[in-house]
Amino acid sequence: MADLLTCREAAQLLNIDLLNLVDILAVGDIVPTEPDGLAGSEVWARNEEIRLCETDIDLIKAELRRRQFADFKRDYVDVYQQDEKPGARGLEFGPGWLGVLTAYADGLRALNAKWNNSHAQLRWGKEKFGALHLYSDYLLATKIEVINLHREAYKSSLQTCQECGLPARLRFGHSICLTLCDRHKHTIGEPDPTRDGIILDLNAWMLEQRD
Known part of the structure; x- marks a missing residue:
């Protein structure tokens, strides 16, 4: 995955709801590639600025599996x-x-x-x-x-x-x-x-x- 993805694009790739994806990022355990250091409560306010790389996507996949028990x-x-x-x-x-x-x-x-x-x-x-x-x-x-x-x-x-x-x-x-x-x-x-x-x-x- 050469290009960075928006949250909407990542949600489509992962086949999950956009709000679900942003909620996972807002917890703060997975920090997106861009903007640098964005985490926690700022995620909801600035989610349209977020860009995710392949490593981010892999971490989110693992987190989804954890959340699905x-x-x-x-x-x-x-x-x-x-x-x-x-x-x-x-x-x-x-x-x-x-x-x-x-x-x-x-x-x-x-x-x-x-x-x-x-x-x-x-x-x-x-x-x-x-x-x-x-x-x-x-x-x-x-x-x-x-x-x-x-x-x-x-x-x-x-x-x-x-x-x-x-x-x-x-x-x-x-x-x-x-x-x-x-x-x-x-x-x-x-x-x-x-x-x-x-x-x-x-x-x-x-x-x-x-x-």
Whole structure:
């Protein structure tokens, strides 16, 4: 690839949405070839100036694979079977929670062995209010052992950066909250001083307000 590509051209080459590509660059872990040193919060404002080389494209391909949890889906096919019903969901959260996800999946494997290969399976998961919510087979989800796995994944996610997996806390912007480390906290924008660093578990905080 001799010529540098615009974000739009790169998105077409990678067969992804332009916003998806810019969002990956805005995280700041992949710095485009041009403009020099552009990263983080500047990416959205100046994305039309960005030019990407072949090495950049290769890095983005690897990042897409990481964000799609491709290796996890291969290695945990016995305990992860994506829901195929109409409107089915997938693994809709940041790649930094891979360790939390694999701990949950290892827990399901252990339960399958305990329950004589009952095949408890994870179906889908999402990020909500900066925390990880996982959904397994609906009958098995009523068992306390599976409930405890869900609780542990939820708790761990609120202490783990959803971008890179480093220790983190819930961060509040004015319109979004995400669990992020210091290096990735810029992705929420300007912090909301009335909530950032004060509310560390939004679900728990909302329950407290009802009492």
